[in-house]
Amino acid sequence: MKQKNIPILHMLEEFTETNPLSFHVPGHKNGVVFPEQAQTYYEHILKLDVTELPGLDDLHAPQEAIAEAEELATEFFQTDHTFFLINGSTVGNLAMILATCKQGEKVIVQRNCHKSIMNGLELAGAQPIFIAPEYDSEVHRFTSPAYETLADTLAEYPDAKAVILTYPDYFGRTYDIKAMIELAHKNDILVLVDEAHGVHFSLGNPFPSTALKLGADVVVHSAHKMAPAMTMASYLHIKSTRVTKESLAYRLQMLQSSSPSYPLMASLDIARYFLANQTEETIQKALTAAEEIKALFASETFDKWELIPSNDPLKLTIQLKDGYTAKEAAMLFEAQGIYPELVTERQILFIFGLAPFTEWNRLKKVIRSVNEKLKNERNHATIEVVNFFTSKWQELALSYREMEGLETKLIPLEASIGEVAAEPVIPYPPGIPFILKGEVVTHEHIQAIKQLTARGVRIQQRNEGIRIFK
Numbered sequence: 001m002k003q004k005n006i007p008i009l010h011m012l013e014e015f016t017e018t019n020p021l022s023f024h025v026p027g028h029k030n031g032v033v034f035p036e037q038a039q040t041y042y043e044h045i046l047k048l049d050v051t052e053l054p055g056l057d058d059l060h061a062p063q064e065a066i067a068e069a070e071e072l073a074t075e076f077f078q079t080d081h082t083f084f085l086i087n088g089s090t091v092g093n094l095a096m097i098l099a100t101c102k103q104g105e106k107v108i109v110q111r112n113c114h115k116s117i118m119n120g121l122e123l124a125g126a127q128p129i130f131i132a133p134e135y136d137s138e139v140h141r142f143t144s145p146a147y148e149t150l151a152d153t154l155a156e157y158p159d160a161k162a163v164i165l166t167y168p169d170y171f172g173r174t175y176d177i178k179a180m181i182e183l184a185h186k187n188d189i190l191v192l193v194d195e196a197h198g199v200h201f202s203l204g205n206p207f208p209s210t211a212l213k214l215g216a217d218v219v220v221h222s223a224h225k226m227a228p229a230m231t232m233a234s235y236l237h238i239k240s241t242r243v244t245k246e247s248l249a250y251r252l253q254m255l256q257s258s259s260p261s262y263p264l265m266a267s268l269d270i271a272r273y274f275l276a277n278q279t280e281e282t283i284q285k286a287l288t289a290a291e292e293i294k295a296l297f298a299s300e301t302f303d304k305w306e307l308i309p310s311n312d313p314l315k316l317t318i319q320l321k322d323g324y325t326a327k328e329a330a331m332l333f334e335a336q337g338i339y340p341e342l343v344t345e346r347q348i349l350f351i352f353g354l355a356p357f358t359e360w361n362r363l364k365k366v367i368r369s370v371n372e373k374l375k376n377e378r379n380h381a382t383i384e385v386v387n388f389f390t391s392k393w394q395e396l397a398l399s400y401r402e403m404e405g406l407e408t409k410l411i412p413l414e415a416s417i418g419e420v421a422a423e424p425v426i427p428y429p430p431g432i433p434f435i436l437k438g439e440v441v442t443h444e445h446i447q448a449i450k451q452l453t454a455r456g457v458r459i460q461q462r463n464e465g466i467r468i469f470k
Contacts, residue, residue: 002072003276008269011065012262015056016047025051025259048263059084059260060253069269076276077202077221077237079212081245085220085234086264087256089196090116092220092236094123095251096192097164100218100243101126103401105161108153110145111394112432113166114194118424122400122437129157130436131393136173139308140319140346144175147183153393154187162190167211168198170342171349172312178214185215190242196222199235199271200314200354203278206287208311217242226314226354229271233264278354287313289357293350296364302371305329308347316350324374332370338363344427345452396438398469403438407470413449416441419468427452427459441466 022029031039031046050056057064066084073082085092097120101107104127109117111130121128131149133142144167154160163184168174181191193211195201199221201210212219217240223229236252238245294316298307304324308317320326330343342349357363397420398406408422418440425435425445434452435445453459 003076003273005068005072006266006269006273007065007068007072008262008266011056012048012050012266015050015053024053045263048266050262051259056262059086059256059265060258066265069265069272072276073235073268073272076272077212077235079237079239081238081248083236083238083248083252084265084268085236085252085256086232086260088232089114089194089220089222089234090119091252091255092234093117093194094120094255095236095248096218096220096243097121097126097162098124098255099247099251100162100190100192102161104399106157106159107162107164108150108157108160108189108393109164110166112142112169113164114196115424115426115433117164117166117194118433118436125400126161127395127399129153129160129393129395132391139171139173139310139317141169141171141173143169143173147176147179149392150180151183154183154189156393158187160187160189162192164192164194165211165216166194168195168208168312170197171308171317171347172197172310172315174208174311177211177216178209181211181215190218190240191216193219195219196234197225197312199223200226200275202275203283206313212237212239218248223268223271226351227271228267228274228354230264230267232261233268233271235268274354283354285356286352286354289355290314290316290352293352293357293363296367302367304371304374305348314352314354316352317347318350319347320374329370329374332373333366336366336369338366394439396436397440398438400438403469408467409470410465410467412465413446416466416468417443417446422467422469425449425459425466435466441468 020030026049028034028046028049031043034042034046052058055064057066059066062070070082070084093114093116097117101124103125106129107121107126108129108131109121110133112133131145131153133144134146136143150163165177165180167177184191193216195211198210201207219237221235221237223233223235224231236248238248290313294307297316297318305318305320308319310317320329326343326346326348330340330348333340340348341351421435421437421439421441424433424437426433434448435441449459
């Protein structure tokens with residue numbers, strides 16, 4: 001019955017019922033000092049937006065309701081300890097790297113990881129060894145590294161401190177991460193996993209297994225991605241004798257806000273409650289709706305795209321057929337109020353919630369309209385996939401410490417081949433760097449970037465060129 005409790009929410013409810021008079025921060029004074037035109041949307045949430053008053057506990061030294069909420073999460077996720085994060089999975093990735101990897105230590109990391117992993121490695125001053133993902137012809141994307149690639153890299157770098165993997169990918173594609181975890185542990189190497197898109201895997205079948213269950217030492221979950229938490233709400237889990245709770249807690253108090261958001265913390269508590277109280281019946285209703293939506297997209301009537309497989313039943317990816325761009329299709333969906341999660345050069349990702357779907361007539365009408373409008377769009381030449389992963393593994397041309405203090409200059413992209421990038425080049429979303437800071441720019445990189453921009457993909461850190469080290 002413990003999992004029926006929502007201690008942070010109940011604490012905040014009890015506090016607001018006392019009708020407190022605020023002579024403290026925040027400046028909105030429980031919503032009293034706030035523009036009238038914004039009250040409609042904010043008046044209720046601002047009553048919960050409090051600070052560390054007596055009886056309201058402290059995220060960085062929890063002893064009361066926040067401690068109880070983290071204990072309930074620890075119990076549900078079956079971990080040694082679960083931390084609440086109010087700065088997103090980004091802060092979880094940073095903390096797990098800084099708590100385990102020191103300056104100069106070798107770290108084997110999946111090349112197509114989130115930019116926060118790269119930032120964590122740079123902050124730690126670690127020496128990354130990047131392993132390339134394989135091209136998965138079934139889904140027409142680069143997905144995960146092969147087991148053999150990790151094995152070969154471990155043989156080449158037996159003194160590596162940690163392996164950092166991403167599981168699943170943004171589209172819900174999984175792989176045999178258990179075998180990779182076991183291989184790393186056989187070599188007495190830590191495994192850190194960015195499982196931002198897999199918090200719902202904790203529900204068990206028919207979802208894939210979570211990396212926690214498969215033996216990972218530290219795992220990060222975005223509660224706001226697939227569970228009903230507010231944006232920026234995430235979990236950091238430890239399940240290992242190789243990492244201490246204290247080392248993670250120390251890094252988190254350095255990296256997270258000293259004024260943590262109580263609405264965010266409450267939403268983490270609520271998300272855990274929601275997941276813990278799912279039943280076979282409620283899960284099946286959500287899955288049935290997801291399958292029916294997929295069947296609707298897969299109808300023979302709609303011939304401008306194909307469905308791409310996903311191991312996550314709550315994700316649907318469509319790939320536009322030759323001659324059509326995903327950006328064009330996405331704009332047509334958005335113009336009619338249907339907003340997908342992610343648009344790449346050829347694919348569009350739709351994410352379903354853990355709840356039944358009701359807007360059937362509206363969805364059918366929009367899908368039919370988009371398909372018809374695409375028939376009238378100008379056909380485009382098909383652009384082939386460019387593979388810029390030219391080796392199984394690679395090191396940076398310069399260490400992070402060597403980069404410090406070096407002068408940089410901005411040059412045209414086409415002139416940068418053979419130079420060392422002084423900034424990452426990142427298509428966003430999903431935030432996976434195409435060119436790394438400290439990496440030698442190649443012809444394949446330039447081709448890939450041109451391909452993406454031609455398809456309308458937005459590139460971060462693209463200031464009419466690229467900044468390189470002099």
